[in-house]
Amino acid sequence: EGRLRRRRGQGTFVTERRVVRLLGSPLSFSAGMRRRGLVPSSRVLLSGETAPSAAEAAALQLDESESAVVLERVRLADDIPMAIERVVMPPALAGVLDQDLENGSLHAAFEQLGRSPTQALAEVTARSASARERRLLELAPNGVVICERRTIFDHCGEPLEATETCYAADRYQFQAVLHRDDTEAQR
Numbered sequence: 001e002g003r004l005r006r007r008r009g010q011g012t013f014v015t016e017r018r019v020v021r022l023l024g025s026p027l028s029f030s031a032g033m034r035r036r037g038l039v040p041s042s043r044v045l046l047s048g049e050t051a052p053s054a055a056e057a058a059a060l061q062l063d064e065s066e067s068a069v070v071l072e073r074v075r076l077a078d079d080i081p082m083a084i085e086r087v088v089m090p091p092a093l094a095g096v097l098d099q100d101l102e103n104g105s106l107h108a109a110f111e112q113l114g115r116s117p118t119q120a121l122a123e124v125t126a127r128s129a130s131a132r133e134r135r136l137l138e139l140a141p142n143g144v145v146i147c148e149r150r151t152i153f154d155h156c157g158e159p160l161e162a163t164e165t166c167y168a169a170d171r172y173q174f175q176a177v178l179h180r181d182d183t184e185a186q187r
Helices: 029-035 054-059 091-098 106-112 131-137
Strands: 004-007 011-014 019-022 040-050 068-077 080-089 117-128 144-154 159-168 172-175
Touching (some): 029 080, 040 091, 054 159, 068 091, 080 091, 091 106, 106 117, 131 159
Parallel strands (some): 019 172
Antiparallel strands (some): 004 011, 040 068, 068 080, 080 159, 117 144, 144 159
8 A cells, every 4th residue: 555665674664645736736835735734845045037948938928038037946845855946937026036935935925916826837757866856855866856847827827937846756646637628539
């Protein structure tokens, strides 16, 4: 059932339950952890102005010459590193960097500006973790990350953020809600 893990020479240990993440949900990390009874927090690694990549500029509907705002954090739940998140935002949202983003929610900061995160478009891949990711997420040498790239839009359909979040694969379980498309079923 996956509830116990044996380590040779060390003993048998109860495995931690994985956090369930619904793919494409704009629910914030902080809100998701609180729903599970965990205390969310962050360690800010980088914040400020940046030159967005071509993909980030396209997702945010920026001209290639425009600068953007970047926020990179390690996301923690009960002080356990869960994910590394790199968020790129339009320059008009630079004011969110003045908020307490170590203990607070970026999505709550957006809402204070009258911009409610409403819809997300996401894609997910899995890969071996880099040395930096293994260090920041406290992963084993053969650690794996699940990377979710998403664009989150506000209630008016305007892009709020282009984000890449790399989750510690052994701490997450991803779920998707699928719907039958009758036009596909008729083919």
